[in-house]
Amino acid sequence: MTTLVFTRRFLADYVRNPVNLLLLVVVPTVFVVVAGGSLAKSAELLGGTGGPAVQIATAGWAAAFLAGVAMYFQTAATRDTDRRVIIAGLPAARLVLARLITGGCLALLAAATALLALALRTGIDDPVRAISGTLMFAVIYVAIGAAVGSMVPNPVNGTVIVLFVWIADVFFGPAMGAADRIATRGLPGHYVTLWMVDVPSGHGAPLGDLGWAVTSTVVAVVAAWALAAARTRIAHRSTRRAHPGSILDQAAAAARAAWRDSGRNPALWVLLVVVPVVFILGAYAVTPDAPITFFVDEQGRRISATFAMPLVHGATMAPIAIASLAALVGLFTVLDSHDGDRRAALAGLRPAALLTARLGVLALAALVATAVSLATTAMVFDAVSWPRYAAANILIALVYGLVGALLAPIFGRVGGVFVAFLLPFLDIGIVQSPLLNPEPTTLSMFLPGYGGSRVLIDGALSRGFDEPIPLLIGLAWLAALALAVALTYRRATRPAGVPLSTHPGPTARGSATRRP
Known part of the structure; x- marks a missing residue:
């Protein structure tokens, strides 16, 4: 009973x-x-x-x-x-x-x-x-x-x-x-x-x-x-402290606290290395050695080209692993720091300094996953233009890191995990995949991974750069998501009853208590 x-x-x-x-x-x-x-x-x-x-x-x-x-x-x-x-x-x-x-x-x-x-x-x-x-x-x-x-x-x-x-x-x-x-x-x-x-x-x-x-x-x-x-x-407890000061002092203090916080979780950095390696090499190993034909842009012309399927599959696995990991890290970077950061804001630490520190940790984690994925991909695939291929993967990592950060206040912990995995899986793994969709679909153009995916395929398989519009679309997604994350985070960490245009910093508190 x-x-x-x-x-x-x-x-x-x-x-x-x-x-x-x-x-x-x-x-x-x-x-x-x-x-x-x-x-x-x-x-x-x-x-x-x-x-x-x-x-x-x-x-x-x-x-x-x-x-x-x-x-x-x-x-x-x-x-x-x-x-x-x-x-x-x-x-x-x-x-x-x-x-x-x-x-x-x-x-x-x-x-x-x-x-x-x-x-x-x-x-x-x-x-x-x-x-x-x-x-x-x-x-x-x-x-x-x-x-x-x-x-x-x-x-x-x-x-x-x-x-x-x-x-x-x-x-x-x-x-x-x-x-x-x-x-x-x-x-x-x-x-x-x-x-x-x-x-x-x-x-x-x-x-x-x-x-x-x-x-x-x-x-x-x-x-x-x-x-x-x-x-x-078993029980675990942790504590955090924040120290007010000038904007530079606060940003430095918030950054040190964020790095210390991430340093307490060494398993995260191991997973950021292990998951892309196993995922990419495993996908390459199980893919049959057969040709596949799809369309690529080459010097302004749309041509049909044939490639070995293991090479293309290995190249397109990297952004899937990167996007999924970046979205999950972004989700919990914001979600798990919400209460602590709000208390720090109440104590006088500026939300801008807090957000900069959190996004710095997020960017580093996304770049680690990207670097490992690129190194692993290089073992099985030789991109035509590594700078363009690498830049596209970095763009996807940053976009989906911000997507994860934006999901945190909307869906919460459990729902956020579902969406943080499902969205990059459907976007990068299915809709943007050249193996499943030789031509970009109408739906693909409205998803966050479109710009990075088109530049990635261009850098992987084409000698010239033929995707300026998708690149601009990808950068527009990045800027819009960064703005949305900043506004959402500022509202979430703002002390109750305090307008967005004000901040209870050390100077304000000092002037309120100064005697004549």
């Missing part, structure tokens, strides 16, 4: 933010309806199953993505609260069970929405496989989210890890390539994917692919239970 009461409370807390509930419905629908066909086409190009079978698997992938991220925050963001409840007398087993049941309820909603979207889009020929596989995917990723949340309290690191596992599972799994790869058998959704798309692996004995899928689901839940119970014994 106590477990059910806590489960209702946890669900009520989750849906208190209506954006969270809305995205549990919107994200699977968009993923299955919008991205399903493109993913099926990608699977065919990469030598995988392709066709309707992959579109069935998209329901499981969508449910897994939502369940993993939602359960991560159910676990990581409540560490101290849960510990206090256990100290007050609630058995840890009941609290952990309530958290996992809550995650299961969220997974059921995500799975139901994904299956409904699949039914409306393509129909479901084999409901047993589709429903069972989608539910197993959701349960496995509830367990993954709980496990990561138990071990990684920092939201940037935790969400990047969950998304990294999900990306590897989807794009390097058996639906997107050969089903008999030994290296992919350790992926959490390997056997579930094989069973959903009805492709016998040949390495499922003695249990068979369904038996291994059920076994991996059970093992994931047991491991998540153990880690979630252990997490209630």
Whole structure:
């Protein structure tokens, strides 16, 4: 009875933010309806199953993505609260069970929405496989989210890890390539994917692919239970201080505090290195050595050119990794500093100095991810013009870093993660991809990644610079987003009752207290 009461409370807390509930419905629908066909086409190009079978698997992938991220925050963001409840007398087993049941309820909603979207889009020929596989995917990723949340309290690191596992599972799994790869058998959704798309692996004995899928689901839940119970014994606290002064002194102090804050999170910098390396080299390794033809601009003329698909795929993976990482870092750079920065503003630190420091950390993180991605890409691809190719990747990194910063006050923590991943995935990975869209679409021109993507393709494959208008569009996006972030941040850190045109700096406070 106590477990059910806590489960209702946890669900009520989750849906208190209506954006969270809305995205549990919107994200699977968009993923299955919008991205399903493109993913099926990608699977065919990469030598995988392709066709309707992959579109069935998209329901499981969508449910897994939502369940993993939602359960991560159910676990990581409540560490101290849960510990206090256990100290007050609630058995840890009941609290952990309530958290996992809550995650299961969220997974059921995500799975139901994904299956409904699949039914409306393509129909479901084999409901047993589709429903069972989608539910197993959701349960496995509830367990993954709980496990990561138990071990990684920092939201940037935790969400990047969950998304990294999900990306590897989807794009390097058996639906997107050969089903008999030994290296992919350790992926959490390997056997579930094989069973959903009805492709016998040949390495499922003695249990068979369904038996291994059920076994991996059970093992994931047991491991998540153990880690979630252990997490209630750990607590972390941190403090921040700010010092007022002149504008230069304040900017320097804010910058030092921001760098110290980022230095306390070395795992972030490791992830900014590891994720692009694995993502780009993995994509290159699994891409079949086949030619692909699409249009490029060369000296003012539109020509059709043929390239080796592994080279183009490797070159276009870099901006996807960069945009996703930059958006997530931008999201949490602003979100996690909001309360501390507002207190610093109340103490007299200028919002401009605070924002400059935060954006400096964001820019450095985005440039680190870009540098690693370019170095990794250079191992498998030789761009025609490296300066243009590198500049385009930097533009994409800065644009999506600002997009992430702008998402923070709009969507919050959970909803912001969903959008921060989904937007660059749909924009850079699907709409702007030359592999899926040889010609730019009308939609592509209205998305943030259009300018950087066109310049990137131009620098990668063309000798001359033929994309001045897309470059201007990309720079316009950068300027508009920077202005929007500055205005939003200033309003968020402004003390209550203080107009935007005033600032309670040290001089103002000193004049108010000076005696005649």
